[in-house]
Amino acid sequence: MTKLDCRTRLLEVGTQLFAERGLYGVSIRELSQAAGVSISMVSYYFGGKEALYAAVLQEQFSCFDQIDNLRKPGSEPLSVLEAYLRWTLQRHRNNPHLLRFYTSELTNPTCFFASIVSPAISKIIRVLTEVIEEGIRQGLFREEIHAVNASLALAGMVNYFFISLLATENLISHSPEQDELLVQQYLLIFTHGIIKQSQ
Amino acid sequence: MTKLDCRTRLLEVGTQLFAERGLYGVSIRELSQAAGVSISMVSYYFGGKEALYAAVLQEQFSCFDQIDNLRKPGSEPLSVLEAYLRWTLQRHRNNPHLLRFYTSELTNPTCFFASIVSPAISKIIRVLTEVIEEGIRQGLFREEIHAVNASLALAGMVNYFFISLLATENLISHSPEQDELLVQQYLLIFTHGIIKQSQ
């Protein structure tokens, strides 16, 4: 087994197990056993269990940098919001473990929350807020809307679909084939509401 | 220290610490020390750490039974949804730890998820879904709306406000004084959307 394999296998298995049970729910014994390598490899490559967890977390949240791609100069607020929904669904599909870390860190933060997780999340909300403020300024969106509230509402709708998965998989299909329908539903609710317009 | 005090103190401290760090993030040593009782009291009163956790969880989720009070016979769908929002905010205010368990169990489920947490959550979603379906039947809500999607969206909006708290407390006030404003904002977004109606 080459150096790269060993390190990579630990990262992969660490991602899987930490996502399922959190930093304190997994021992490095179990971890190294699942990876098929010696227990000492965790210290050798990462410097300990917490450091391996930090490496996993860092990798998981690296995709959040892409948020800046959503806001191309001159793009309409509404299409940026739609792009955010599609990008978020895709993010969770590409990486089924991401939301576990995201939510686990928000709920039971480790010492890496402040440096890795919090900046990523608050950046997303800040970008969404700016987009919605721009929409209000352009007269597209209601003035009564508080932009931060609306951003949290939009992020909440789409993320909660995945957060609640374990308790709702008997109520609704979570298959990726439904994703385009989901985007349309959330966009419809968020922009027009559920009330039928009688004009 | 009487029997009641000792048991109660362990429950209180357990609620606090398990909420902050999860089942595996807390030891019974630390727990009993924080409660000011002997370490053996955990086994004596509850039968072990996991059993104490289960007792805490059971107590936390008992308030979910009140969901049935929201749906009085003949009440309008829209006012039930408003009552749900208000009730949910109040639930989180009355018990700042509830959402920690809620989210922690959804993300890193323990062996008690299936018996205590999942039924509570899926019942809420089921009730909301029925209310929205009734609204569609009455012609109040759009036919294009998928009732389960909309229920998850509404629950997601209001719960995510608290879930994301640690990453967003510098972006928005989380003071209880804002709660009535929040109810109005979420209701406005959910029922009418953010787009300005030009009729």
Next chain:
DNA sequence: GTCTATATTGCGATAGAC
């Protein structure tokens, strides 16, 4: 009913062989 003391297990980390 509550304590101290202890048995036992499993943890994270590392020394040293290969």
Next chain:
DNA sequence: GTCTATCGCAATATAGAC
């Protein structure tokens, strides 16, 4: 670079004194 063996410690649980 990877392993085995082991150290030292903290975990849960419990026996037995009061």
